[in-house]
Amino acid sequence: xxxxxxxxxxxxxxxxxxxxxxxxxxxxxxxxxxxxxxxxxxxxxxxxxxxxxxxxxxxxxxxxxxxxxxxxxxxxxxxxxxxxxxxxxxxxxxxxxxxxxxxxxxxxxxxxxxxxxxxxxxxxxxxxxxxxxxxxxxxxxxxxxxxxxxxxxxxxxxxxxxxxxxxxxxxxxxxxxxxxxxxxxxxxxxxxxxxxxxxxxxxxxxxxxxxxxxxxxxxxxxxxxxxxxxxxxxxxxxxxxxxxxxxxxxxxxxxxxxxxxxxxxxxx
Amino acid sequence: xxxxxxxxxxxxxxxxxxxxxxxxxxxxxxxxxxxxxxxxxxxxxxxxxxxxxxxxxxxxxxxxxxxxxxxxxxxxxxxxxxxxxxxxxxxxxxxxxxxxxxxxxxxxxxxxxxxxxxxxxxxxxxxxxxxxxxxxxxxxxxxxxxxxxxxxxxxxxxxxxxxxxxxxxxxxxxxxxxxxxxxxxxxxxxxxxxxxxxxxxxxxxxxxxxxxxxxxxxxxxxxxxxxxxxxxxxxxxxxxxxxxxxxxxxxxxxxxxxxxxxxxxxxxxxxxxxxxxxxxxxxxxxxxxxxxxxxxxxxxxxxxxxxxxxxxxxxxxxxxxxxxxxxxxxxxxxxxxxxxxxxxxxxxxxxxxxxxxxxxxxxxxxxxxxxxxxxxxxxxxxxxxxxxxxxxxxxxxxxxxxxxxxxxxxxxxxxxxxxxxxxxxxxxxxxxx
Numbered sequence: 001x002x003x004x005x006x007x008x009x010x011x012x013x014x015x016x017x018x019x020x021x022x023x024x025x026x027x028x029x030x031x032x033x034x035x036x037x038x039x040x041x042x043x044x045x046x047x048x049x050x051x052x053x054x055x056x057x058x059x060x061x062x063x064x065x066x067x068x069x070x071x072x073x074x075x076x077x078x079x080x081x082x083x084x085x086x087x088x089x090x091x092x093x094x095x096x097x098x099x100x101x102x103x104x105x106x107x108x109x110x111x112x113x114x115x116x117x118x119x120x121x122x123x124x125x126x127x128x129x130x131x132x133x134x135x136x137x138x139x140x141x142x143x144x145x146x147x148x149x150x151x152x153x154x155x156x157x158x159x160x161x162x163x164x165x166x167x168x169x170x171x172x173x174x175x176x177x178x179x180x181x182x183x184x185x186x187x188x189x190x191x192x193x194x195x196x197x198x199x200x201x202x203x204x205x206x207x208x209x210x211x212x213x214x215x216x217x218x219x220x221x222x223x224x225x226x227x228x229x230x231x232x233x234x235x236x237x238x239x240x241x242x243x244x245x246x247x248x249x250x251x252x253x254x255x256x257x258x259x260x261x262x263x264x265x266x267x268x
Numbered sequence: 269x270x271x272x273x274x275x276x277x278x279x280x281x282x283x284x285x286x287x288x289x290x291x292x293x294x295x296x297x298x299x300x301x302x303x304x305x306x307x308x309x310x311x312x313x314x315x316x317x318x319x320x321x322x323x324x325x326x327x328x329x330x331x332x333x334x335x336x337x338x339x340x341x342x343x344x345x346x347x348x349x350x351x352x353x354x355x356x357x358x359x360x361x362x363x364x365x366x367x368x369x370x371x372x373x374x375x376x377x378x379x380x381x382x383x384x385x386x387x388x389x390x391x392x393x394x395x396x397x398x399x400x401x402x403x404x405x406x407x408x409x410x411x412x413x414x415x416x417x418x419x420x421x422x423x424x425x426x427x428x429x430x431x432x433x434x435x436x437x438x439x440x441x442x443x444x445x446x447x448x449x450x451x452x453x454x455x456x457x458x459x460x461x462x463x464x465x466x467x468x469x470x471x472x473x474x475x476x477x478x479x480x481x482x483x484x485x486x487x488x489x490x491x492x493x494x495x496x497x498x499x500x501x502x503x504x505x506x507x508x509x510x511x512x513x514x515x516x517x518x519x520x521x522x523x524x525x526x527x528x529x530x531x532x533x534x535x536x537x538x539x540x541x542x543x544x545x546x547x548x549x550x551x552x553x554x555x556x557x558x559x560x561x562x563x564x565x566x567x568x569x570x571x572x573x574x575x576x577x578x579x580x581x582x583x584x585x586x587x588x589x590x591x592x593x594x595x596x597x598x599x600x601x602x603x604x605x606x607x608x609x610x611x612x613x614x615x616x617x618x619x620x621x622x623x624x625x626x627x628x629x630x631x632x633x634x635x636x637x638x639x640x641x642x643x644x645x646x647x648x649x650x651x652x653x654x655x656x657x658x659x660x661x662x663x664x665x666x667x668x669x670x671x672x673x674x675x676x677x678x679x680x681x682x683x684x685x686x687x688x689x690x691x692x693x694x695x696x697x698x699x700x701x
Contacts, residue, residue, distance in 0.1 A: 050578030060598040068512045080586045243350040246406035247562035
């Protein structure tokens with residue numbers, strides 16, 4: 001009972017934080033623009049100490065031009081350090097483990113594991129669809145959970161997809177977005193990668209839900225293993241590799257792509 | 269009668285005169301069913317997934333990323349710390365087999381989609397595959413370009429050759445190659461021609477067969493064409509933001525209706541977005557600009573030339589780059605050519621003029637070699653968007669029947685089409701070992 005109350009309090013705290021930190025689109029745009037102008041000023045000032053390059057900002061950028069790929073990112077310096085850390089964690093821990101996983105576990109078993117975790121994600125989608133008052137997605141994902149957890153042998157076989165049941169994907173970040181909460185500042189999470197304040201906090205209730213269900217279904221010693229397998233599986237299916245594009249602008253590109261994708265996901 | 273006879277003979281003679289050179293000329297492909305007839309659509313969308321051949325997956329061919337130190341003494345600026353070593357990929361056979369090098373196109377990497385597709389096809393056909401990034405890929409500029417200013421036909425070829433030799437000296441210990449072969453698409457095809465020529469002198473590989481897929485004739489002409497495509501942005505470059513916004517909006521409309529992003533998502537998206545040709549052309553121009561942006565900035569940082577980054581300013585790995593990104597969005601590849609590339613090499617060889625320089629970076633400059641090099645074949649498209657009108661005839665004139673010209677496909681849009689893949693592979697398998 002106590003833990004339930006604690007969880008609820010935690011959830012509410014999370015929500016209020018996200019709401020407090022987010023702003024209306026207009027405000028956000030203004031903040032973004034001010035932020036960007038400040039950055040530009042700083043950079044331009046810094047550049048004045050050096051000989052003028054062949055092309056300068058004042059020569060080629062019209063005054064009223066908009067930086068289409070800009071994203072509100074007041075914590076850029078910190079984010080870039082976490083981005084860098086994630087690369088090294090990938091190199092030394094995550095990717096070697098994924099390679100080991102691939103070498104040791106045969107493909108059919110890996111697919112089974114993936115389906116098993118996807119079934120938990122369907123539960124998450126069902127819960128969030130309910131929170132978004134979206135009956136269609138709620139029944140789609142609930143249907144998937146029912147079919148896969150029974151005929152699909154505890155979720156290890158994705159029967160639902162072969163039956164042509166679509167697989168919507170909703171999380172708590174999208175639920176917040178659905179009710180008008182903005183993304184807030186861009187955030188690179190340790191180990192998890194690109195995110196933003198809203199979605200980053202959104203991870204917590206989703207995680208709590210999954211933890212709660214698994215806690216009821218699985219014996220305690222199994223839970224740690226399951227969490228580990230879930231992380232490995234998630235890394236395996238994520239093709240993204242830090243610094244792989246080779247472009248010095250990769251951080252900016254990824255930031256824009258992520259933010260745009262999340263914006264579209266909310267409208268979906 | 270006699271008169272008629274004379275006329276007939278004259279006509280026949282004329283016909284023969286016309287037909288004879290054609291009979292020895294380019295193989296023009298007829299009865300070609302590639303379904304995407306529009307050159308811009310083909311270029312942007314490529315081949316629909318169900319018209320691609322069945323090939324083993326990257327896991328099945330064990331397509332592996334590897335790395336190599338090319339210049340042990342090179343100091344790489346902190347901003348580019350991740351690119352000290354050159355990355356490349358291999359997919360090897362268990363038994364002695366012919367080896368093929370693949371060179372990627374402008375701005376593309378060793379594990380970009382086109383190289384990976386070729387690797388799967390050639391591995392299936394029994395080749396050891398070594399896949400190399402384009403010299404214009406930022407990682408190559410940083411780790412393997414001797415000058416870090418790329419786009420120079422001979423110097424790029426020497427850099428590539430050095431890389432190939434180094435890779436082979438590593439592979440030599442573990443595999444047996446029965447012959448060496450070479451192919452590349454787009455700029456990679458252009459590079460392949462120069463690498464093949466260099467190989468005639470150096471003879472490290474003695475390439476058995478070389479295939480050029482959709483090469484440019486004059487590099488300068490092609491980059492000018494691609495640069496100018498951004499002029500298709502409605503209202504010009506100053507309206508880039510609006511254009512971009514529109515594209516994203518159109519895209520989001522499609523995205524929302526889509527349950528899953530499958531292999532054919534791009535194709536479906538294109539059809540649903542109902543883009544006009546100018547918009548597609550603008551898209552090609554924008555994507556070209558983005559890849560040239562990464563490249564030129566890398567060169568600027570590596571050489572400290574002072575092109576956009578002020579000379580002497582050291583940027584670390586956490587530096588804010590928004591100013592540079594925005595400046596580059598406004599600069600074309602031709603700007604780089606005139607204001608960085610040419611002055612950079614001019615300072616090394618003051619005798620060369622701008623026009624001579626432009627003329628030198630072309631296949632025309634080595635046409636004497638190409639005309640006699642029996643080992644080199646060409647696969648091209650009549651409607652390739654990186655060629656000036658009439659430039660396609662160059663292949664007819666120089667390569668004769670060693671050139672095969674497809675009527676459609678745009679720029680590299682048909683490379684994954686079953687018929688083209690078959691052609692690509694048989695070019696190498698039909699030659700006696």
